[in-house]
Amino acid sequence: MSGAGAAVLEVRDLNVWFTLPGGGELHAVQGVSFDLGAGERFGLVGESGCGKTTSILAMMGLLPPTASVAGEVRLAGQDILAGGEDSVRPHRWTDMAMVFQGAMNALNPVRPVAAQIAEPILLHGGGSAAAARQRAGELLELVGIPAASGARYPHEFSGGMRQRAAIAMALACEPKVLLADEPTTALDVMVQAQIMDLLVRLCDELGLALVLVTHDLPVVAQVCQRAAVMYAGEIVETGSTDALYHQTRHPYTRMLFAATPDLYSDSEVRSIPGAPPRLDRPVPGCPFQPRCDSALDRCADERPLLRDVRAGSGPEAPAETGFADAAHLAACHLNDAVVTQ
Amino acid sequence: MSAIATEAGLAGTVAPGRAGLIRQAIAERKAAALGLGLIVFFVVLAVAAPLIAPYSTTARSCAVFAPPSGAHWLGCDDGGIDVLSEIISGGRISLVIGFAATLIAMLIGGGVGIASGYFGRWLDITLMRITDYLLVIPDLAFAMVIADVWGPSLSHVIGVIAILEWATTARIIRAQVMSVKERVYIKRARSIGASHARIIGRHILPQVGPLLMANTVLTVAVAIYLETALAFLGLEDPTTTTWGTILEHAFDRSAVSAGAWWAIVPDGIVITLLIMGCFLLGQAIEDALNPRLRVAHLSSRRWALRPLAGRGPDAI
Amino acid sequence: MRGADYVIRRIGFALLTVFIAITINFFLFRVLPGNVVSDLARVPHATPQLRHALTKEFGLDRPKWEQYLIYLRELVHGNLGISFATQQPVSRLLLNDLKNTIPMVTIGTLGAIVVGIATGVLSAWRRGSASDHVSTNLAIAFYAFPTQFLGLMLLILLGGLLPTSGMENPYAGVFGTQSTFARLQDIGLHLILPALTLLLTLYGEFTLIMRSSMLETLGEDYVLTARAKGLTDRRIIARHVVRNALLPIVTLVALSVGWIVGGAILVEYIFSWPGIGQALWQAINQRDYPMLQGGFLLLAVSVVVLNLIADLAYFRLDPRIKQ
Numbered sequence: 014m015s016g017a018g019a020a021v022l023e024v025r026d027l028n029v030w031f032t033l034p035g036g037g038e039l040h041a042v043q044g045v046s047f048d049l050g051a052g053e054r055f056g057l058v059g060e061s062g063c064g065k066t067t068s069i070l071a072m073m074g075l076l077p078p079t080a081s082v083a084g085e086v087r088l089a090g091q092d093i094l095a096g097g098e099d100s101v102r103p104h105r106w107t108d109m110a111m112v113f114q115g116a117m118n119a120l121n122p123v124r125p126v127a128a129q130i131a132e133p134i135l136l137h138g139g140g141s142a143a144a145a146r147q148r149a150g151e152l153l154e155l156v157g158i159p160a161a162s163g164a165r166y167p168h169e170f171s172g173g174m175r176q177r178a179a180i181a182m183a184l185a186c187e188p189k190v191l192l193a194d195e196p197t198t199a200l201d202v203m204v205q206a207q208i209m210d211l212l213v214r215l216c217d218e219l220g221l222a223l224v225l226v227t228h229d230l231p232v233v234a235q236v237c238q239r240a241a242v243m244y245a246g247e248i249v250e251t252g253s254t255d256a257l258y259h260q261t262r263h264p265y266t267r268m269l270f271a272a273t274p275d276l277y278s279d280s281e282v283r284s285i286p287g288a289p290p291r292l293d294r295p296v297p298g299c300p301f302q303p304r305c306d307s308a309l310d311r312c313a314d315e316r317p318l319l320r321d322v323r324a325g326s327g328p329e330a331p332a333e334t335g336f337a338d339a340a341h342l343a344a345c346h347l348n349d350a351v352v353t354q
Numbered sequence: 355m356s357a358i359a360t361e362a363g364l365a366g367t368v369a370p371g372r373a374g375l376i377r378q379a380i381a382e383r384k385a386a387a388l389g390l391g392l393i394v395f396f397v398v399l400a401v402a403a404p405l406i407a408p409y410s411t412t413a414r415s416c417a418v419f420a421p422p423s424g425a426h427w428l429g430c431d432d433g434g435i436d437v438l439s440e441i442i443s444g445g446r447i448s449l450v451i452g453f454a455a456t457l458i459a460m461l462i463g464g465g466v467g468i469a470s471g472y473f474g475r476w477l478d479i480t481l482m483r484i485t486d487y488l489l490v491i492p493d494l495a496f497a498m499v500i501a502d503v504w505g506p507s508l509s510h511v512i513g514v515i516a517i518l519e520w521a522t523t524a525r526i527i528r529a530q531v532m533s534v535k536e537r538v539y540i541k542r543a544r545s546i547g548a549s550h551a552r553i554i555g556r557h558i559l560p561q562v563g564p565l566l567m568a569n570t571v572l573t574v575a576v577a578i579y580l581e582t583a584l585a586f587l588g589l590e591d592p593t594t595t596t597w598g599t600i601l602e603h604a605f606d607r608s609a610v611s612a613g614a615w616w617a618i619v620p621d622g623i624v625i626t627l628l629i630m631g632c633f634l635l636g637q638a639i640e641d642a643l644n645p646r647l648r649v650a651h652l653s654s655r656r657w658a659l660r661p662l663a664g665r666g667p668d669a670i
Numbered sequence: 671m672r673g674a675d676y677v678i679r680r681i682g683f684a685l686l687t688v689f690i691a692i693t694i695n696f697f698l699f700r701v702l703p704g705n706v707v708s709d710l711a712r713v714p715h716a717t718p719q720l721r722h723a724l725t726k727e728f729g730l731d732r733p734k735w736e737q738y739l740i741y742l743r744e745l746v747h748g749n750l751g752i753s754f755a756t757q758q759p760v761s762r763l764l765l766n767d768l769k770n771t772i773p774m775v776t777i778g779t780l781g782a783i784v785v786g787i788a789t790g791v792l793s794a795w796r797r798g799s800a801s802d803h804v805s806t807n808l809a810i811a812f813y814a815f816p817t818q819f820l821g822l823m824l825l826i827l828l829g830g831l832l833p834t835s836g837m838e839n840p841y842a843g844v845f846g847t848q849s850t851f852a853r854l855q856d857i858g859l860h861l862i863l864p865a866l867t868l869l870l871t872l873y874g875e876f877t878l879i880m881r882s883s884m885l886e887t888l889g890e891d892y893v894l895t896a897r898a899k900g901l902t903d904r905r906i907i908a909r910h911v912v913r914n915a916l917l918p919i920v921t922l923v924a925l926s927v928g929w930i931v932g933g934a935i936l937v938e939y940i941f942s943w944p945g946i947g948q949a950l951w952q953a954i955n956q957r958d959y960p961m962l963q964g965g966f967l968l969l970a971v972s973v974v975v976l977n978l979i980a981d982l983a984y985f986r987l988d989p990r991i992k993q
Contacts (some may be wrong), residue, residue: 026662075898078655083662098656105900113898118891121910122990123917132909133899166989182899487690490977491970494932495950499698499966502954579816583936586818587951601818605940610825618826622819629814648889651897652906654795 021189021222022049022072022109027084029064029071039293041067043246045084049190054216054223056233056240056254058269062289064246065226066114069192073109074101088189106133110183112176114195119179120167127153127163130182137186152181156211173204177211184215191216194226209236230273234258242266245289245300248319252341262322262343264305299346309346319344378642386638392631393571396624400446409436411443411595419614429616431600432607440595441621448597448625451508452577455515459577460570463520467527468554468562472535481524488521494583501589508591511584515577523569527562534561564643572636575629582625597625676985684978691970696741699963700734750967751960755952760964764946768968770837771945774861775934778868779923785869786876787919791912793877794884806881813874817933821867821940833860835942864941871933872926879922883915890914917988924980927973 029042042064049055057065070076072086074094085092093104113119120129130152131145138145150160156177167175176196183191193212197205213236216223225237233240234254241251242265250263261267268285287304290296299305302312322343380386399406409415414434415426422429428437470481497514504510534540535558543553578597584590585598588606592599604610604617732740744750750760786809793805812820825834833839838856848856887893888911896906935947942948946965953961985991 028660028662030660073898074657075651075894076657077649077651078653078657079649081658081660083660085662094659097659102900102902105898107900111898113891113895119895121892121896121914123914123988132901136900136905168990483690486687487694490687490928490973491691492928492931492973494928494935495966495969498935498950498954499962502962503698575814582816583818583932586816586936587939587954589954601816601822605818605822610822610829615826618819618822622816622822625816625819626811626814629816630810633810633814646886646889648886650797650885650888651890651894652888652903652911653797654799 019050020048021051021053021089022224023085023087023090024048024068024072025085025087027068027071027086028082029067029076030081031077032079032081033293037293040295041246041292042071045241045243045246045248047241047248047251049222049224051189051222052216052220053239054213054225054237056237057224057226057243058228058230058233058240059243060228060289063243065243066194068243069111069194069224069226072192073105073111074098075111106183106188107137107186108188109190109192110186110188111192111194112179112183112196114198117172117175117199120175120182122167125164125166126170126178127160130163130178130185133182133185148185149181152184153178155184155215156181172200173208176200176204176208180208180211180215184219184221187219188221190222190224192224192226195228196225197232198227198229205232212236230269242269245296246292247300247344248342249301249345250343251319252343256341260341262341262348263301263345264307264347265301266343268304268306299344307347312346315346317344317346320348322348380635380638383638383641385634389571389631389634389636389638392627393635396445396449396628396631399442400449403442403446407439407442409439411435411440419609419612419617421614422616428620429614431614431617432603432609437600437616437620440600441597441624444595444597444600444621445624447508447594448578448581449628451512451515451581451596452574455512455519455577455581456570456573458512458516459519459573460523460566462516463523463569464527464562464566466520466524468531468558470524471528471531472550472554472558474532478528482528485521485524488518489525493518493580497580497584498587498589501584506589506591508594511581511590514584515580518580519573519576523566523573526569527566530562530565531558534558564639568636568639568643570636571632571639575632575636578625578629578632597621673985673991676991677982680978680981680985684974687974688971691974692742692745692967693738695963695967695970696738698966699959700737750964753953753961754958755956755961760960763961764949764964764968767944767946767949767965770943771934771938771947773857774865774937774943774945775868775930777861778865778934778937779872779930781865781869782872783876783919783923786873787880787916789873790877790880790882791884791915793881794888794915795907797885805877809874809877811874812870813878815871817867817871817936818940820870821863821937824863824867824870825940828863832863834863836860837944860941860943864937864943867937867940868930868933871937872930875926876919876922879918880915883918884911887911887915917984920980920984920987924977924984927976927980931969931973 025046027042027045028040031039031041033039045064045068047055057068059065067076071080071082074082074097076082082094084094086094088104088108093101093108120126127146127149130149131142134140134145134148135142146163149163153160153163158174158177158181162170162174167178170178180196191212196212197208200208209232212223212225215221223237225233227233237254239252240254240257241248242257242263243249244265250257250261250266252262257266258270261270265285268283271280271283272285274282285304290300290303296316298311298313298315299308299317302308305312319342321340323341380390409426412435415436416430416434418430418432418434420426420430420434426436426438428441431437431440466481466485470478497518500514500517501510504513540553540557543557548556581590581596582598582601585596586602586605588602590596590599590602600621601618604614604621609615609617748761750764752758753760753763756763789805789809793802796802837860838853839860893906893910896910901909931947934945935950937943938945938947939951946969949961950965950969952958953965
């Protein structure tokens with residue numbers, strides 16, 4: 014089911030740098046690439062600060078002036094980043110929409126919710142204000158909020174309702190891709206589950222592709238068909254969630270899973286010692302090496318490249334830029350032995 | 355969304371101990387250093403006044419409204435008194451009034467704020483009703499009335515300013531105390547039976563200290579302003595020389611029509627510089643207490659696009 | 671109506687404050703050391719009959735608490751006593767002064783608000799640029815300049831070009847009646863310097879607060895959301911930023927009313943503008959205690975009323991305030 018037909022979104026070699034106040038640069042995103050098929054659900058996982066949020070913000074051109082971006086973001090084959098802010102703007106909300114972390118303040122507190130949902134409808138589609146309001150009401154119903162509540166203000170909604178409203182707002186212009194940045198982090202567990210169910214249902218019903226950014230592995234395993242694990246600004250492993258879980262090919266992924274408490278197993282929860290590397294200077298070898306429990310000697314000097322780790326692919330086969338949905342890629346020297354078999 | 359801030363490595367703000375906050379604020383911000391410098395300059399000037407002032411401020415030493423010259427750098431005022439000496443000596447009294455009034459206002463305001471915020475209930479309600487009234491009445495009008503009713507001596511001026519200014523501080527300190535009071539370690543201290551005095555002295559005062567400091571500095575600016583205003587309106591002891599009375603003399607004796615700008619401008623400038631110094635320092639401390647890590651999401655500048663040079667699967 | 675109980679509570683609170691102001695006003699002038707005011711009947715040059723009438727009217731031969739009640743009663747009837755200096759009813763004089771003060775102060779204050787908001791917004795938008803630094807430092811400087819110094823500087827710089835004293839040319843109507851338009855024009859010219867002084871003294875604070883508020887608002891998540899929705903910068907500022915950033919200005923205006931009054935007093939003194947500030951000062955000079963008492967009360971009540979208006983306006987503008 015995943016990846017049926019052409020990719021709806023192609024990200025190629027996305028890089029983001031931030032100039033630092035004291036001079037110097039932070040290389041926050043280092044060559045992120047992935048494809049997204051129509052209706053596919055893709056997870057982007059990693060610790061805080063690994064660059065996952067910056068990546069999706071970069072995809073929509075929502076970075077501050079201290080940022081510089083390189084790479085391509087292709088919607089229906091066309092690179093929308095090519096002309097900077099002006100070339101990205103027309104695609105916002107109509108092709109790609111975003112749901113932000115903890116919609117506490119993502120909604121303007123002094124305007125009613127329905128008005129904010131109607132705003133992009135009017136902006137991008139024209140039509141009458143009444144029609145837009147009508148549509149806003151329909152969208153609210155779609156996410157399980159009575160249309161009449163739209164006249165209320167955001168502070169009158171509970172956290173879960175606000176997030177639903179944010180989702181309704183994101184769907185206002187019928188985008189093909191929805192980027193969700195930690196949509197449930199600030200909510201309590203019951204509500205988290207409801208929101209994730211809602212997202213899945215909507216994606217299925219509307220054929221919406223989803224990029225789910227989160228640090229919560231179990232959610233990704235449940236909701237997404239494919240995922241990428243990010244560390245220190247780059248993707249260290251990517252593939253179907255099944256393969257990531259059962260055939261983990263990167264120590265970081267493995268340790269991430271081990272660090273997640275599991276109600277049903279007796280295994281210990283082991284946190285990962287140490288901290289991610291600083292991103293303001295280049296790292297010669299593998300960025301995970303200092304914390305890795307299986308590091309080889311060459312890991313300190315030689316940076317491992319992201320490549321296909323399925324049995325049978327050649328040792329030097331670089332990662333194909335046309336990611337087939339069955340591809341399983343990892344950036345780790347430990348896989349050299351596996352691949353040559 | 356603070357993800358951007360984290361990922362942009364803006365986490366350079368380590369929160370120091372509260373006492374070091376002020377030091378850090380001054381070290382980091384040019385404005386604070388400038389403000390402190392100005393204040394220190396004027397304090398030193400005031401202390402050294404008797405040694406520095408070239409002429410007497412009571413005896414004539416030149417012609418009425420004599421323009422600036424080699425002998426009198428800032429010329430003379432309407433009474434033939436050297437303006438430079440007036441400013442140097444006047445600063446003394448202005449500063450004394452300003453600092454004294456502020457000290458009293460801070461003691462009262464801080465005390466009321468802490469008591470009100472900490473003990474709450476009827477004490478809080480009563481005290482807050484009083485501050486409500488004081489906050490509402492127009493400062494200068496009230497000061498005028500009291501200065502007139504009590505008489506224009508310097509100590510009365512100090513008293514009036516103190517009465518007016520403690521209320522604002524009390525409000526601010528009270529709010530801070532109320533939020534600090536709810537913190538876990540305070541509740542813990544109370545539960546193990548620490549006395550009120552101990553909790554206030556040990557836990558609340560250090561938290562409230564920097565805010566009180568910032569407020570004190572800002573209040574000095576207000577006190578100086580009020581002093582000069584009262585003096586200008588003729589409500590201060592006319593026999594003394596303060597920065598305020600210099601402007602009053604200038605206006606009353608038509609310095610403007612005489613074209614004697616030197617009797618007006620230097621005095622105005624020093625008052626402005628002192629007020630500015632207090633403002634800059636006070637603001638800087640307040641800013642340090644509320645660091646704003648926010649990145650503006652909207653700006654006149656835009657993010658930049660870099661060409662992908664030499665990038666490919668095997669490039670680093 | 672949303673929060674009808676909030677509105678009622680605020681009005682009630684304002685009324686209470688007014689009442690406290692009235693009471694303190696009474697005691698301020700009767701009970702304080704110096705024993706200055708016990709005698710409203712001590713009107714200079716008054717006939718014994720007038721003195722007797724006033725004594726009866728204000729119960730000056732009665733105990734203090736009775737005087738207080740009489741004071742309240744007379745207050746309700748709008749009777750604030752007789753001015754010592756002019757022997758006219760205080761309330762009539764004050765109303766006339768108020769009529770003169772309001773246009774000048776309104777123009778000065780509105781001007782300060784407009785200039786402050788405009789410069790604050792521009793500064794925030796061009797944060798860190800040279801124009802931001804210049805604008806901010808100018809605002810700080812003007813905020814620090816004492817009002818009387820600004821007035822004197824304007825006198826020096828513009829005194830030759832514009833009228834510097836009074837509200838209108840006292841000799842204008844001597845050679846035949848002046849048309850209303852000419853009279854308004856005359857007043858307008860006289861109004862420029864005092865209003866300008868007030869504007870310059872007040873605008874700095876508005877600039878700084880607006881700039882700060884804008885920067886705060888520009889960092890809010892909903893601004894990023896608006897940007898994500900594809901709105902242009904201009905639309906975002908117009909629809910989401912300015913409205914939200916203006917809210918603290920309303921509070922600031924409310925807090926500044928006391929300072930506006932103070933500035934008005936100084937300005938009226940410098941430019942001899944026949945308003946309440948001038949009246950207050952003259953009352954002090956002439957030991958005209960009924961005027962002083964009445965004027966002070968009027969100012970205090972004005973501040974309470976203006977605070978209340980600002981409070982309710984803020985309540986109306988910000989839906990987050992529920993209580």
